[in-house]
Amino acid sequence: MFENDAEIIAKVRRRELHILPRLMMEDSTIERAISPGTGRPFHFKDHPVRKIAVKFCYSGWEYNGLAYQIDPTPLPTVEEVLFRAFAKTRLVDAEAGLDGCGWERCGRTDVDTDSDLPSFDLDDDPPSNSSVPPPRTQELHYVSILNRILPPTIRVLAWSPVSPDFSARHNCQHRHYKYFFTARDLDITLMQRAATTLVGEHDVRNLSKLDPTKQLTQFRRRIIQADIALVSSQQQQGKDDDDAVYVLDLVGSAFLYHQVRHIMAVLFLVGAGLEHPSIVPTLMNVDGSERPLSQSDPPLPIVDRKPDYQMADALPLMLWECAFADSDVRWQTGEDHTGSGDGPDVRVKGDLYHQLHAVHQRSLVHTTLEAHFLAATARYHPPPPQYFPFSKTGLTMSTIPLLANNEPPVLGVPLGGGTYRRGVKYIPILLRKRLDHVEVANARWRTGKGSRRVERVDAAKNGTINDE
Template sequence: MTTSYENWSKEELIARLNLLESQNRARSPNNPPSSKPPKRTYSPLRNPPKREFHFGSYARRKIALKFCYSGWEYNGLAFQSAPTPLPTVESVLFDALVKARLIDPAAGPEGCDWEKCGRTDRGVSAAGQVISLWVRSAKEDRISGLEEDRKTGTDPGSEGLKQVSLSEEEDSSVVEPLDDGFGSLDIDDSEDNLVPRPPSPKGPRPELDYVSILNRILPETIRVLAWSPVAPTFSARFACKYRHYKYFFSSDHLDLTKMQDAASRLLGEHDFRNLCKLDPGKQITIFTRKVLHAEIVPVEDSPGTHVLNLIGTAFLYHQVRHIMAILFLVGRGHEQPAVVNSLLNVSEGLEQPREGEAIEVVSSKPEYQMADALPLMLWDCGYSEQDVHWLTDGYEPLDGKPAKPIEDGRGIYHLLYSIHARSQVFSALNLHFLKAAAAYFPAPWATTSDGTLGVRVGGGVTAEVPLGGGTSRKLSQYVPVLQRKRLDPVELANERWRNGKGFRREQRKAAAGVGYEEDDGGDE
């Protein structure tokens, strides 16, 4: 086909000549064609300029998030100011929220009113941990002043809040949430894909799919299970009615009846200073906590495994692991169930002995090792139905229309099922390793001189104290808990810390202009 140039302008003809010359050069033997594709020219439509994300251009709301995590993968739940050998759960979750642009990284956790229900230590897992915070919302009205909302207790999404309209100029610079249900989530961490989106002709959008958004970013060891809209004044910590912990253990060589007897003595309100870790740096003076339920039951579909279900309104630092350590001593026969009453009897007459039993006054904690962290799980955090109703993706349209049907869970169940199935394979393999060893090595269990179960070491039998998670401590001679060395009374330890390390820390804070933050010790 012949091209006619009669009506071409001068500029068009020059551009055409330049194109033909470049093609001739490319065909020349001295210039073999390149295997690389030609470089794309810049197009403002194809390559929009990167724009700063303005959180102030979006509505926000306060929500609660329920999530689970594998504790052995992390250095505990809580943020840490100093470097840690493993990441903390909160830091990983915070980074995911930032990447999804649900919270402003510049404001930090304090800027979104971040609160957790209860701390868990390194190695401790959770199936129902809860945090509350302010996040970006899909609501179409813009709001101003999160700090003002927090001070006045106004819900940024509630009616009556002053709305700020967008000018045409502002509209053109605002990146709206994408229509794929994942807001402005950008998995490749680039802003090139964030393009303006015109208002939906179908009316208000459903709320952001917080569960799916976060689970696409988070590692498999942390899964968001549900979210709930909450009031602006809601606190994940102080609104919690109860915490339910589970401690899993092998029932081999343990008297479960005696362990249950000992556990039942925890019910009610008691002073647990002898059944927790004492940290003078926290300056705790009140150790009274209320246990609502304490029961040992077999674990379904796991022969030989039992679990302590412990439910209370709140817990002290390492309280569950200390309780479990004493229950192991009772189950092995080293202690009688009444030892629990003595440890709770921190002053004369505080606890009443059962018929036929005698208890002691134990005003300061005896030395003993707490149980291992691996088998401990925060199973659930309980809230009033008026405060929290858990939702999954797409359940709460903002225009009051019926919620869309339940979806497939975004693969959460299947993922956790696969992880569980794989762990069963590892369990079977480890069991067969044990059976292979049994052909050459006899079981080490034997009875000690005092009639309790111990293990053979060398030519004799030594006492063994189980600590959970397959760990134990071997002792040449077992010393009853109530006969062991006692730690300093709480009052003395607190005073010594205030006059020493605490005084120096307060001086450093005063010099730096940092205020003192009270810490009640939190949960396990």
């Protein structure tokens, strides 16, 4: 990196956080902060604040990702909707923006919020300000307050008081992702063999999407667990085992951009029989440090630039857990009852469980209806021949039979979530076009989009926002 690259990137990020409230509130419905029931202006400086962490779940297909984006997006982001809920309920100062309220995310979110518990000791006299409400001994019911404002696709499950220096990102001990898929066209045994090679610390630049805006130069990440397990099977109902649902449990200390979706794309190719399980350690063999699957196998080729391949579908991907030390968080749900760890607290009032149970029931009905539609379609349109996985069909790319007109069939390579990449031939990953080297891509961004991004943020700033 050039001498001042890090400073430029940090400056851009600070400015984005400062101008966020103005960009978000131009078309928002957030009202001017008025104290409920009094009609008087609500001044955040007159109220105690505390830092909390929030645990939430969301339906990702309703949004344009989790993180707030400074550029317009087709759908709102989860972080944008969450911030608006915090602002509308006056738990944070909308005008201060994310940076002003200490907002930080790691699947969970921590933020400095308005509080019913004063920041001063309860035995002390309150500040000499007549507008400050009398101190209370009960905390705000953050879960119920936010869920009344948030759409049904985002649910706050619990909150925890945290120390002022707590960081949702840096205090996270590990992250746990889940990716769900069906067994159709796949050899699960081959996929598990390939997934096992992920465990340990590896350079995963070829198993992720390069994000030049972050100017990363270090791509080694540690995977703690990489297991594929059966979630449900239709065998007991006499149905095709292709409908069996599996899940990849991937646990690591940190992940690169779209790393899980790239890993799943390669595992799908292995499961279909289009790639050998050794493709995974080969793609991680950036500097020659990776070893083949067995001692009898030849040395792995060095792959210092990412081959061009399509990542897996986003629908079945879930960030399941962000793990923190027990000394950092103490999850609770409200009503002055503290849950034990992540376990349930049956004493807590509310219908959050019933809301999500109803969603689950409706999903089961939708699944059953779609199965009936598929069965009805099969009466008039027989299922096409199944070519994958090669380990079960006994085929190879060179032995796939031609159609009646001597044309090759259109093959559907699974990408997860019921999506496929269709084509009449398959090019092995190692024979595909290689993308630019990391250093080249980073330098191009610095001199191109990076410099224009600084100009765009400066224009949005319009001379009214202090960098400090």
